[in-house]
Structure formats: C-alpha cells, structure tokens
Amino acid sequence: MKFDLHTHNERCGHATGTIEDYIRAGIEAGLSVIGISDHSPFFAREEDHAVPGTAMAKSEFSRYVAEVLRLKEKYAGRIEVLLGVESDFFPEHLEVYRQAYEPYPFDYIIGSVHQIHGVSIFNRNRWTKLNERQKTDVKKNYYEQIRDSAHTGLFQVLGHIDAMKGYYPAFVDIAGADAEIDAALQAVAEHDIAIEINTSGKTKDVGGWYPSDAILERALHFGVDVTFGSDAHVPGRVGDELDLVRSRLKEIGFKRWVFYRQKQKIVVPL
Template sequence: MKFDLHTHHDRCGHASDKIKDYIEAAIQAGFQVIGISDHSPYFAHELDQPQPGIAMARSDFPNYIAEVLRLKEQYQDRIEVLLGVESDFYIDQIELYRSSYEPYPFDYIIGSVHQTRGVSIFNRTRWKGKDDAEQLDEKKHYYELIRDSANSGLFQILGHIDAMKGYYPGFADIRGAESEIDEALKAVAANDISIEINTSGGTKDCGGWYPSDAILERALHFGADVTFGSDAHVPSRVGDDWELVRKRLREIGFSRWVFFRQKRKVIVPL
C-alpha cells in the first residue's frame, strides 16, 4: 500500500495548484492513500492572515476542511483521501491550537517545530556569529521542543525532525545533543505516535531526506514508528522517492511503517 501524508496546495501561499491536483497526482502515481495537510493558520495572531506567503487565513480554515471532506467523498472509489493539517508547535499556545482543531474530524495532525526563540528554523542568518556552545544550545533547545510536541497529546505525526539543517547543513555536524534527540524519540514511542520521513530535504541545501539515517537508526532502537511524507508543494512531487525510502528503511531494519485514519494507527508492512 502506497501512501503520502504530507502535501500542501495554493492556500498556504507558497505552494502551487489545488487540492484536487495533488489527489490526481497521487492516483497517477499509483497511490492508494493521499493525505492533505496544509499549513495551519496562526491562530493566536490578531490578524486573520499575518503571513500570506506562509499560512492560510484563519477565516479560511473551515473552507479548507470542507473542501478536503468534499473531495474525500468525491474520490472515495479511486483513492482514500485523508484529512490532515501541518500544525505549528508553540508550547505556550498549545491549548489554543488544540481547541481550534477539536471541532473537525482530522485523520491526523502533523506537529512541526518551524520556529525556535521566535526565528524560523530555515533562517540562514540565525547561525551567524554563534560560537560552538551557542550552536549546541540552539540544537538542544530545538529537540527539547520536539520532545514537548510529542508529549503534548495533540499530534499523530512529528514533521521533519531535523529540518533545521535544511539551509544550514552544518547543523547535522553539531555534536552534543544526542541525549535530547534520544529523549524526543523516546517520547514518540511512549506516546504511540510517529515521525515522518520527509523527502523535501532534497529541495533544500542539505539534500537528502529528513531525518538522517543516524536518527532513523535511533528511532528503530527506541521503537518509534515512522511514516512517509513528500511535503509536496507542487503536484509532481507527490510520493517523491517513496520506493527509495521504503528500501532504505528495510536496510536500516524497520519492518513496518504507518499512516493514520481517524487518528488511529494503520500498520503497513515494509
């Protein structure tokens, strides 16, 4: 069974095409399951859409849900369409986000740390002028937030858990945060959720996938489940590298991966 749980569309402002185009791309690629998971609005901001090039308007969120549910029904005989969202994780706003999602029948919610200390993880300049100790502190803090997101009880999937390397490949070489990474992975296993293998890293400076093989090996050691997400922002990337990821997971030692339906884990043998 082929599935892809991480896709975006034009509503977020930095992806192209409509939801229907991603569903059609998944069908053409031979997938049985496609998840729609556009970026959550900034629920806590006073403006309806403070960053139009990053996330949808708060007022548009119900329209997003309704469209996915309509397409789920429309395509039910051709492919299973899952309702998801990629949610920002702000530890001080977690209850607001929880209450904002509660009315809707999500199949899964991806929790992604996109900012630490108020700065985007993809901001290249955040590393300028930082010495080794300061860089290590940033990396530890990042994984502490990922651990907290796993323990929040809100998410079924944690998104791109080493994406801080996206535009700063040197992030992967910062040593000393192994304990924090392990604690995050233990929290994933303890809460019976999953991390994603996200193939959009290949579109960034770091190349490859998120997370690294080293982290995937640790995830297997601690019994953390994995899922697949292309993080497609154009329909042509739906399912990108799916077969290669499956092969690599088997080489590492995984025997299964998972997706979520009505927030319940569906196990798929590798």
C-alpha cells in the first residue's frame, strides 16, 4: 500500500494546483491513500489573512475542509482521500488552535515547528551572527519545541523534524543538542504518534530528506513510528521517492510505517 500524508495546494499561496490536481496526481502515482494537509491559517492573529503567501485565510478554512470532504466522496473507490492539515505549533496559542480544529473531522493533524524566536526555521540569515554556543541554543530550543508539540495530544504526526537544515546544511553539525533530540523522540514514542519522512528537503539547499538517517536510527531505538510525506507544493511531487524511502527504512531496520484514519493509527508493513 502506498500513501502520502503531506500535500499542499493553491490555498496556502506558495503552492500550485487545486486539491483535485493533487488527488489525480496521487492516482497517477499509484497511491492507495492521499492526505490533503495544507498550511493552517494563523488563527491567533486578528487579521483574516495575516500572512498571504504562507498560509490560507481563516475565512477559507471551512471551505477547505468542505472541499476535501466533497472530493473524498467523489474519488471513493479510486483513492482514499484523507482530511488533514499542517498546523503551526505556537506554544502560547495552543488552545486557540485546538479550538479551531475541534469542529472538523480531521483524519490527522501534522504539527510542525516553523519558527524559533519569531524567525522562520528556513531563514538562513539567522545563523550569520551567532557563535557556536548560540547556535547550539537555537538547536536545543528547536527540539524542545518539537518535544513540547508531541506532549500536546493535538498532533498525530510531527512534520519535518530537522528541517532547519533545509537552507543551512551545517545545522546537522551543530553539537550539543543530542539530549534534546532524544527527548523529542521519546515524547513521540510515549504518545504513540509518528514522525514523517519528508522528501521535500531534496528541493532545498540540503538536498536530502528530513530527518537524517542518524535521527531515524535513534527513532527506531526508541520505538517511534514513521509515516511518509512528500510535502508536495506542485502536483508532480506527490509520492516523490516513496519507494526509495521505503527501501531505506528497511535498511535501517524498520518493519512498518503508518498512516491515520479518523485519528486512528493504521499500520502498514514495509
């Protein structure tokens, strides 16, 4: 069984193609299951559309859900369409986000840390004036937030957990955060959720997947489940490198991966 839980669409403002385009791409890629998981609105901001080009407007959210559910029915029997969302994790606004999601029948919610100290994790310039101790502090804080996101009970999947390396490949060489990485992985295992193998890193400077093999080996050690997400922002990337990821997971020692239906874990042998 092939599945892809992490896809976007034109609503977020930095992806191309409609939701239906991604579903059709999933069928062409031979997927049995596709998850639609566009970026959550900035629910804690007063503005309806706080950051155009980054996430959908709050007023679009119910329409987004309705469209996914309509297409789920339309494509039943050809591909299973799951209702998801990629949610920002802002600790100070957790309850605002929890209440925003509560009315809707999500199959899963991906929790992603996209900002540290108010700066995007993809901002390569954040590192230029930092000394080694400061870089270690940023990396520690990143994994502390990932750990905290696991403890919320809001998320079924944690997204791209070493994505700070995307435009700063030297991130992987910043020493001193091993304990925080392990604590984050232990929290994932404790709450019986999953981390994704996200192949969108190939489109960034780092040129590889999230997370690294070293983190996946630690994840296996702690009994962490994994899932797959292309993080496609164009329909042509749906399912991208899924078979390569499956082979690599087997080499590392994983026996299974998972997806979610109605927030229940579905186990698929590798």
